[in-house]
Amino acid sequence: MVEYQDDLNKLELLSVEISDLVNTNNFKKILKLDLERQKIINKISNTVPHSSKNKITEIVNINNTSINRIEDKMNNLSVNNNKLNKRINFYSLTK
Numbered sequence: 165m166v167e168y169q170d171d172l173n174k175l176e177l178l179s180v181e182i183s184d185l186v187n188t189n190n191f192k193k194i195l196k197l198d199l200e201r202q203k204i205i206n207k208i209s210n211t212v213p214h215s216s217k218n219k220i221t222e223i224v225n226i227n228n229t230s231i232n233r234i235e236d237k238m239n240n241l242s243v244n245n246n247k248l249n250k251r252i253n254f255y256s257l258t259k
Contacts, residue, residue, distance in 0.1 A: 168208050171204050175204045185197070
């Protein structure tokens with residue numbers, strides 16, 4: 165087994181957990197988990213051979229794509245929330 169296999173497993177679990185949190189719109193824990201993920205990536209990237217770095221780079225790219233999706237989803241939720249609040253305020257004023 166590779167010496168950094170535990171770190172790779174942790175990295176995978178963190179990525180899955182982040183994805184699950186995104187799917188349930190639970191964004192509060194994501195920043196903390198992402199910081200943990202980045203620490204593991206930095207640790208691994210400083211200790212692994214070049215051949216393994218390609219796999220790590222692939223994981224990082226997938227995670228970055230997920231982060232971009234999260235940010236887009238958060239923006240959309242924020243915009244939708246603002247629209248809803250405006251409607252509620254408008255209807256409450258017309259009563």
